[in-house]
Every structure is written in structure tokens, then in C-alpha cells.
Amino acid sequence: MxxxxxxxDHFPARRAIPRKLTLALLVGxxxxxxxxxASAAPAAAEQWAKGRILVMPRAGLPEQALAAIASTVGGHARKVGQSDLHIVDLPAGASETAAVQRLSQNPHIQFAELDRKVSxxxxxxxxxxxxxxxxxxxxxxxxxxxxxxxxxxxxxxxxxxxxxxxxxxxxxxxxxxxxxxxxxxxxxxxxxxxxxxxxxxxxxxxxxxxxxxxxxxxxxxxxxxxxxxxxxxxxxxxxxxxxxxxxxxxxxxxxxxxxxxxxxxxxxxxxxxxxxxxxxxxxxxxxxxxxxxxxxxxxxxxxxxxxxxxxxxxxxxxxxxxxxxxxxxxxxxxxxxxxxxxxxxxxxxxxxxxxxxxxxxxxxxxxxxxxxxxxxxxxxxxxxxxxxxxxxxxxxxxxxxxxxxxxASPVADTTAPTASITSPGAGSSVSGVVPVSVSAADNVGVTSVQLTVNGTAVATSTSAPFSFSWDSTGVANGSATLVAYAYDAAGNKGASSSVTVNVANATTMVAKDTTPPVVSIVNPVPGMVSGTVSVNTNASDNNGTAGISQWIYIDGALKAQGTGATLSYSWNTRKVTSGTHTIQAVAKDAAGNQSSTSVQVTH
The missing domain is CATH 3.40.50.200 (Peptidase S8/S53 domain)
Structure with missing residues (x-):
């Protein structure tokens, strides 16, 4: 850590410090x-935790991709609660500073830093x-x-x-x-x-x-x-x-x-x-x-x-x-x-x-x-x-x-946020996992930005700078249209202008596909949730993700559907009853093979 x-602070050990402290005491x-x-500061080598660092991937980065990135430094990533932040555990003897430097250079990592000590x-x-x-x-x-x-x-x-x-x-x-x-x-x-x-x-x-x-x-x-x-x-x-x-x-x-x-x-x-x-x-x-x-x-x-x-x-x-x-x-x-x-x-x-x-x-x-x-x-x-x-x-x-x-505060904020996709540029040719950057602003404050591709919400980011990693293999080769939606705390929504890119991924053919896709719920994990929860799913298939369809259900009710490797849904828990709720993700490939998974959360 x-x-x-x-x-x-000027804090006492066993008794209260007299109200009038001398300047000399204060300085100490x-x-x-x-x-x-006063006490001696720890040696420089002890200023951060050994064996782990902190990493924030771009929103939408597939689990397998994050695992592969962490493995480049011999690490294993684990989520911090219901957020997108991850702790990467490193092997014995690994250099934390070298791992941070290497992962910071990866375009799909928003930031990496040492797990520093503070007093x-x-x-x-x-x-x-x-x-x-x-x-x-x-x-x-x-x-x-x-x-x-x-x-x-x-x-x-x-x-x-x-x-x-x-x-x-x-x-x-x-x-x-x-x-x-x-x-x-x-x-x-x-x-x-x-x-x-x-x-x-x-x-x-x-x-x-x-x-x-x-x-x-x-x-x-x-x-x-x-x-x-x-x-x-x-x-x-x-x-x-x-x-x-x-x-x-x-x-x-x-x-x-x-x-x-x-x-x-x-x-x-x-x-x-x-x-x-x-x-x-x-x-x-x-x-x-x-x-x-x-x-x-x-x-x-x-x-x-x-x-x-x-x-x-x-x-x-x-x-x-x-x-x-x-x-x-x-x-x-x-x-x-x-x-x-x-x-x-x-x-x-x-x-x-x-x-x-x-x-x-x-x-x-x-x-x-x-x-x-x-x-x-x-x-x-x-x-x-x-x-x-x-x-x-x-x-x-x-x-x-x-x-x-x-x-005396005025009633509601009715001003919608603004958003624009700053990269990739319109007409770009893309393949694989694509870094997407969004600029968003609001008169009060932007709380989240959602990225959609061909009308499917693929990821939601709740931390600035709002950046995503979009798995372009989830759509067919050819034109794909990206739109970003920014939300504020009052629920106002603003859309960016659409950006159309050309998807050009290598394709493979499978003679007869009998293998169902693999689907997982990246967020939330089992546990407590509150407020607006980003429900994010991730699917993969032996025949590629372009032919995958996904559905998100909460307590049996369909909440979102789309195609591709990732799907995102913003669930407002303020409108649901307290207790245990089941989130289910279902994925089906082009051959009709289907699989599902679920998690239970408490609100």
C-alpha cells in the first residue's frame, strides 16, 4: 500500500497540550x-509499499487485456471495491518504480503510481x-x-x-x-x-x-x-x-x-x-x-x-x-x-x-x-x-x-454538460483495442461519461480525464460511429458530435462453431452498492467478438442490450428497494451458442 x-498535528500523547504552546514546541x-x-522520517526506501503498485485502466478495457498488461511486469491486477482502480501485486524482488514507469507508458493505462505512505x-x-x-x-x-x-x-x-x-x-x-x-x-x-x-x-x-x-x-x-x-x-x-x-x-x-x-x-x-x-x-x-x-x-x-x-x-x-x-x-x-x-x-x-x-x-x-x-x-x-x-x-x-x-439555494440545475471526442479523429482507421479520449465540461460538474459505438453503450467512466479503451473487434469491419454522453449530478445529459471511424481488423473463420462465448460482469462485484452504479460486462468468443450479442438483466428485468465485446448500463439504485439484487449478463455468438453469469449485490 x-x-x-x-x-x-499538535497532538498529545497521554495528556492535553497546554493551550499556550511555545513557538519552539510548535516548530517541533x-x-x-x-x-x-517530532520524529525521524522513514528512510526513502520505505516511502512506499513493497510488492504492489496502483493502476487505473481506461474505462472499457477488457479484463483479458488488463491481465496481459499487468503480466508485462509480472503482476496480477485486483479491483479496489466497485471502482475502476486496481492494485497490481508484483512478484518478489520486482522493482515498484520500474513497474510504474513501464505501465505508465501503456496507452490503455490512465495512470500508474507507487503505493506511497503518508502520515x-x-x-x-x-x-x-x-x-x-x-x-x-x-x-x-x-x-x-x-x-x-x-x-x-x-x-x-x-x-x-x-x-x-x-x-x-x-x-x-x-x-x-x-x-x-x-x-x-x-x-x-x-x-x-x-x-x-x-x-x-x-x-x-x-x-x-x-x-x-x-x-x-x-x-x-x-x-x-x-x-x-x-x-x-x-x-x-x-x-x-x-x-x-x-x-x-x-x-x-x-x-x-x-x-x-x-x-x-x-x-x-x-x-x-x-x-x-x-x-x-x-x-x-x-x-x-x-x-x-x-x-x-x-x-x-x-x-x-x-x-x-x-x-x-x-x-x-x-x-x-x-x-x-x-x-x-x-x-x-x-x-x-x-x-x-x-x-x-x-x-x-x-x-x-x-x-x-x-x-x-x-x-x-x-x-x-x-x-x-x-x-x-x-x-x-x-x-x-x-x-x-x-x-x-x-x-x-x-x-x-x-x-x-x-x-435559499435555487431549485434544480437544468444545464446539460457538453462533450466532445478528441481522439480518434473522424475517418481514422482503427483496429484492436482503441484508446478513446473525451473532453467534457459542465456548469456544476461532470459525474460520468458514457461511450457508445453504433448505439451500444460500451463503457462508462466516472473519473477525469475521461478516457476509454474500446475493443473494436466487437463490431464488424467497416464504418463505426462513436458518440459520448456526459452526465451531471442532476441527471442532465449532453451528447458529443458523432465521430465515424473505419474498423479494419483481421478476420478468422471457424468451420463449425459449437463453443459458447465467455461472459463476465466486470462491475459491480458482489457487495454493497449505492447511487448510480456502472454495470459493465465483457464477452469473448473463439470466433471473434464481432458476432456477439449481450443483454444485461437486473432482478430478471432487461435493462440493456447491444453487440460487441463490452456492454455498459448506468443503474440508478436510488429508485430500487433496499435489499439483495441479482445482476445477470447473457451473451450469444453468431452461431447461437449462449452463456450467462450473475452477481448479487446489496443496496
């Missing part, structure tokens, strides 16, 4: 999202409420008159959560441990419990502290482990990507990742886009290095820097053009062992902002994730230079103003 380290505590004790970095009557200056600073009490986050689940991707803490127990829902691959989400480092309390400790219960969204649910997802050599808490790109995908499929609408360097990971960006496609938002901490970060800005995550009681950037907060918003970075919150302590760092400005996002969603459940993000940005208190800047992003988050804007 690529490991990420929590932002080195600047690494992860929380400011904590962790109304009025309530709670006893510590008077010490929680951050609540008044973001106008949370005024927002509470309208909402406290009920109905929204916040996934805390961290070191786990203290499952017995009295200020957290009422809000906890089931989570998962992606470091040990089990359901034990106990806190391995203490960091996750503090982050969870910042976001959603129970409010107005006469005990402890008040979370910003005290009626929201907390989904603990453990992605980190405690490294006894360096006395640090580390996560990996892969555990975080797995966690985001799982959270999106299990109903979380907000996710927080208080670990440094995650906004530079293509894999985590892809997982964040997956959550966006389900109507969710991902919040991450900027870091506590006190320096400018040159990471390229992304719209897939909300990156948060840390401010002090006077709305100045803390000297230890990382800044740069990648910062989206800012928020107080000094909080009293829950701690492991059912206690309470003061913690500092962008590890806490991030969940604070995530919780404001939950308040906005709860105030107006009809808002899309993109609309919630726009509201957070447009209502933030502009600090520093006018407009977005490298220190505060769009400004310091303002809960009351954001909730009011949510209530």
Missing part, C-alpha cells in the same frame, strides 16, 4: 495534519464548550438553530475511533479496517478519535465537547497503523483509496482524510471522484510543514489550511494554490480512553470544515455534492488577498452563512 502519514510538532511530537498529520451545555473557540469563530451555534447534521454520515478515514467514547458512541455506525482487512476499527494511534470528535461529537448532551455536526453519523474507517520504529501513524494510498470507495458504496456523503500528501495521489483523486459521482465530498488537511506546497490544485477534494483565533494563518500550516478553504486549527475534542484534550493542526481544520459540509447537506438534502462545495466556497469569509489565495483558499469557512445559502 502507498502509505500516507497523518499531518503531524509540524508534520502531519495534527501538530505533534497523520443553538447553545450547547457541554463542559468544554466554553473552550471551543473554533465553534463561535465559524458561527456553528447559529447554524445549529437550523441543522446539526442529522441524516448525513461522515466517514473518518484515519487510525480508527474509540468505540466506547461516550461522546461518540451514539453517532457511530459500522465501518471497516482496510489496514488489517477486518471489522476492528479500534483506534491504533489516538488521532482518529480526535478527528471524529471534531466533526461529530454529540452536541448538547451535558458531557464533554460539542462536535460541529453533533447529529451526523460517524463511519470509522481505519486506514492507518502505528509504526513503533518511528512512533508515527501511517496510512497508504491504497488503504485510503479503498476506504473512500467503500465509504461511498456504504452511504457516506462526507469523508475526511487528515493525512499529508493525499491530494498529490492520482489514486486518491480517482477515489474522491468516485465519491463525488455518488453525490459525496472529500475533505483533506493541507499539512503542517509551514511551507508552500506546489501540489497541483484539484476539484476532487477540498483541501483545508489552519487559522488562529484572529483569523491569521498558523505559522505551521502548509499553504499553496491547492488550498480550497481555511478553518480553525486548534480544538478541544475527544481522545482515546474516553477523555478530552486540546489538539492542533490541519488534521482538525479539515474535519471541522467537513462537518460544516454535513450541516449544509442536512439543511438541503436535494443539493448535489458540487453545489455544497460551491456554497462552502462562496460563503467563506474572505481573508488575505481578495478572492482565492494561497493561504486561505476561498476563505475561512462560515457555517451559519453556508446553511442559510443552502436553504
Amino acid at each position: 502507498n502509505s500516507t502519514k497523518p499531518q503531524k 510538532l509540524l508534520g502531519c495534519g495534527a501538530v505533534g511530537s 497523520a498529520k443553538f447553545t450547547a451545555n457541554d463542559p468544554y464548550f466554553g473552550s471551543e473557540w473554533h465553534l463561535a469563530k465559524v458561527n456553528a451555534p447559529s447554524a445549529w438553530d437550523t441543522t446539526q447534521g442529522a441524516g448525513v454520515t461522515i466517514a473518518i478515514l484515519d487510525s480508527g475511533v474509540d468505540g466506547s467514547h461516550p461522546d461518540l458512541v451514539p453517532n457511530l455506525v459500522a465501518g471497516y479496517n482496510f489496514y488489517d482487512n477486518n471489522t476492528n476499527t479500534a483506534d491504533a494511534c489516538g488521532h482518529g478519535t480526535a478527528v471524529a470528535g471534531t466533526a461529530a461529537a454529540v452536541t448538547n448532551n451535558g458531557a464533554g465537547v460539542a462536535g460541529v455536526a453533533g447529529q451526523a453519523k460517524i463511519m470509522p474507517i481505519r486506514v492507518a497503523y502505528f509504526d513503533t520504529t518511528y512512533n508515527e501513524c501511517y496510512a497508504y494510498y491504497s488503504t485510503i483509496s479503498n476506504g473512500l470507495t467503500w465509504a461511498a458504496d456504504h452511504g457516506a456523503k462526507i469523508a475526511n482524510v487528515s493525512y499529508g500528501g493525499v491530494s498529490a495521489s492520482s489514486s486518491i483523486i480517482s477515489a474522491a471522484q468516485y465519491m463525488q459521482s455518488k453525490g459525496g465530498l472529500v475533505f483533506v488537511s493541507a499539512g503542517n510543514n509551514g511551507t508552500q506546497d506546489t501540489t497541483t490544485p484539484t476539484s476532487s477534494m477540498i483541501v483545508v489550511s489552519a487559522t488562529d483565533p484572529n483569523d491569521n494563518l498558523y505559522s505551521w500550516s502548509t499553504y499553496g494554490s491547492f488550498v480550497t478553504l481555511s478553518a480553525p486549527g486548534d480544538v478541544w475534542t475527544t481522545s482515546n480512553g474516553s477523555g478530552y484534550q486540546e489538539w492542533m493542526g490541519t488534521s482538525f481544520s479539515s474535519p471541522l470544515t467537513a462537518a460544516v459540509g454535513a450541516l449544509v447537506m442536512a439543511a438541503n438534502p436535494n443539493l448535489t455534492g458540487a453545489s455544497v462545495q460551491n456554497i462552502l466556497q462562496s460563503t467563506a469569509v474572505d481573508l488575505g488577498a481578495a478572492g482565492k489565495d494561497i493561504y486561505y483558499g476561498y476563505g475561512r469557512v462560515n457555517a451559519a452563512a453556508a446553511v442559510q445559502a443552502a436553504l
Whole structure:
């Protein structure tokens, strides 16, 4: 796994850090999202997981083709949840860097990267409420008159959560441990419990502290482990990507990742886009290095820097053009062992902002994730230079103003996205597996793009840049017409101009065909699903795929049909009953031989 380290927050070991920290102490505590004790960084050779890398194939790439590509580095690919991201396990002794370099050069691979490590970095009557200056600073009490986050689940991707803490127990829902691959989400480092309390400790219960969204649910997802050599808490790109995908499929609408360097990971960006496609938002901490970060800005995550009681950037907060918003970075919150302590760092400005996002969603459940993000940005208190800047992003988050804007938000988005096929060009001659690139844009945000060939939907991509690998052997030689359809979160659909290409594949003849085609359901795999699910099938035949017809059934009802090697269908699970559902794929070749397969999923 690529490991990420929590932002080195100013975090305590067994007791609360005194409110007034000296500058010298702060300097020693600047690494992860929380400011904590200094420690030596792992050696360079330990900055990524051994024996595996992360790979994103282009949408529509046949399973056999991906397996063949992975085999060029001796690897075996396995899916990350219901997303298109894959972990490629490498043989013993293989070079991870060489494998990434080789696969990155393949035109059918969207990206390949190392699995890097990152480190962790109304009025309530709670006893510590008077010490929680951050609540008044973001106008949370005024927002509470309208909402406290009920109905929204916040996934805390961290070191786990203290499952017995009295200020957290009422809000906890089931989570998962992606470091040990089990359901034990106990806190391995203490960091996750503090982050969870910042976001959603129970409010107005006469005990402890008040979370910003005290009626929201907390989904603990453990992605980190405690490294006894360096006395640090580390996560990996892969555990975080797995966690985001799982959270999106299990109903979380907000996710927080208080670990440094995650906004530079293509894999985590892809997982964040997956959550966006389900109507969710991902919040991450900027870091506590006190320096400018040159990471390229992304719209897939909300990156948060840390401010002090006077709305100045803390000297230890990382800044740069990648910062989206800012928020107080000094909080009293829950701690492991059912206690309470003061913690500092962008590890806490991030969940604070995530919780404001939950308040906005709860105030107006009809808002899309993109609309919630726009509201957070447009209502933030502009600090520093006018407009977005490298220190505060769009400004310091303002809960009351954001909730009011949510209530007054205009009804629906009726503007359709635009799409265009940028390659291959019209009139091109193509064969084999063809890379197809699509450019798509929207006034709010594109959630998915579907590629059709001769009217058959062959693949769906939910992550930008929208790219596909189309198996042209699935159509007869001659003209083939490609059209791309872009969708936004409101369901608006925009079509590209058609592009006609000439298919010229070598053909083979089989005397008498009695062999049925082989069909598989690439996505989804058995497990939980939510939102709009991309159902993707893949078929092959001894006599070529041009003569194959495919059908997709859900609970016995025909949902899609087409010809060729791949078939795609966008299934809106919001319109189906909760429970177990059966997806069946049927394939028939030109000789009439037929086969089928099915998977069961839970919604």
C-alpha cells in the first residue's frame, strides 16, 4: 500500500497540550495534519509499499487485456471495491518504480503510481464548550438553530475511533479496517478519535465537547497503523483509496482524510471522484510543514489550511494554490480512553470544515455534492488577498452563512454538460483495442461519461480525464460511429458530435462453431452498492467478438442490450428497494451458442 502519514498535528500523547504552546514546541510538532511530537522520517526506501503498485485502466478495457498488461511486469491486477482502480501485486524482488514507469507508458493505462505512505498529520451545555473557540469563530451555534447534521454520515478515514467514547458512541455506525482487512476499527494511534470528535461529537448532551455536526453519523474507517520504529501513524494510498470507495458504496456523503500528501495521489483523486459521482465530498488537511506546497490544485477534494483565533494563518500550516478553504486549527475534542484534550493542526481544520459540509447537506438534502462545495466556497469569509489565495483558499469557512445559502439555494440545475471526442479523429482507421479520449465540461460538474459505438453503450467512466479503451473487434469491419454522453449530478445529459471511424481488423473463420462465448460482469462485484452504479460486462468468443450479442438483466428485468465485446448500463439504485439484487449478463455468438453469469449485490 502507498502509505500516507497523518499531518503531524499538535497532538498529545497521554495528556492535553497546554493551550499556550511555545513557538519552539510548535516548530517541533509540524508534520502531519495534527501538530505533534517530532520524529525521524522513514528512510526513502520505505516511502512506499513493497510488492504492489496502483493502476487505473481506461474505462472499457477488457479484463483479458488488463491481465496481459499487468503480466508485462509480472503482476496480477485486483479491483479496489466497485471502482475502476486496481492494485497490481508484483512478484518478489520486482522493482515498484520500474513497474510504474513501464505501465505508465501503456496507452490503455490512465495512470500508474507507487503505493506511497503518508502520515497523520443553538447553545450547547457541554463542559468544554466554553473552550471551543473554533465553534463561535465559524458561527456553528447559529447554524445549529437550523441543522446539526442529522441524516448525513461522515466517514473518518484515519487510525480508527474509540468505540466506547461516550461522546461518540451514539453517532457511530459500522465501518471497516482496510489496514488489517477486518471489522476492528479500534483506534491504533489516538488521532482518529480526535478527528471524529471534531466533526461529530454529540452536541448538547451535558458531557464533554460539542462536535460541529453533533447529529451526523460517524463511519470509522481505519486506514492507518502505528509504526513503533518511528512512533508515527501511517496510512497508504491504497488503504485510503479503498476506504473512500467503500465509504461511498456504504452511504457516506462526507469523508475526511487528515493525512499529508493525499491530494498529490492520482489514486486518491480517482477515489474522491468516485465519491463525488455518488453525490459525496472529500475533505483533506493541507499539512503542517509551514511551507508552500506546489501540489497541483484539484476539484476532487477540498483541501483545508489552519487559522488562529484572529483569523491569521498558523505559522505551521502548509499553504499553496491547492488550498480550497481555511478553518480553525486548534480544538478541544475527544481522545482515546474516553477523555478530552486540546489538539492542533490541519488534521482538525479539515474535519471541522467537513462537518460544516454535513450541516449544509442536512439543511438541503436535494443539493448535489458540487453545489455544497460551491456554497462552502462562496460563503467563506474572505481573508488575505481578495478572492482565492494561497493561504486561505476561498476563505475561512462560515457555517451559519453556508446553511442559510443552502436553504435559499435555487431549485434544480437544468444545464446539460457538453462533450466532445478528441481522439480518434473522424475517418481514422482503427483496429484492436482503441484508446478513446473525451473532453467534457459542465456548469456544476461532470459525474460520468458514457461511450457508445453504433448505439451500444460500451463503457462508462466516472473519473477525469475521461478516457476509454474500446475493443473494436466487437463490431464488424467497416464504418463505426462513436458518440459520448456526459452526465451531471442532476441527471442532465449532453451528447458529443458523432465521430465515424473505419474498423479494419483481421478476420478468422471457424468451420463449425459449437463453443459458447465467455461472459463476465466486470462491475459491480458482489457487495454493497449505492447511487448510480456502472454495470459493465465483457464477452469473448473463439470466433471473434464481432458476432456477439449481450443483454444485461437486473432482478430478471432487461435493462440493456447491444453487440460487441463490452456492454455498459448506468443503474440508478436510488429508485430500487433496499435489499439483495441479482445482476445477470447473457451473451450469444453468431452461431447461437449462449452463456450467462450473475452477481448479487446489496443496496
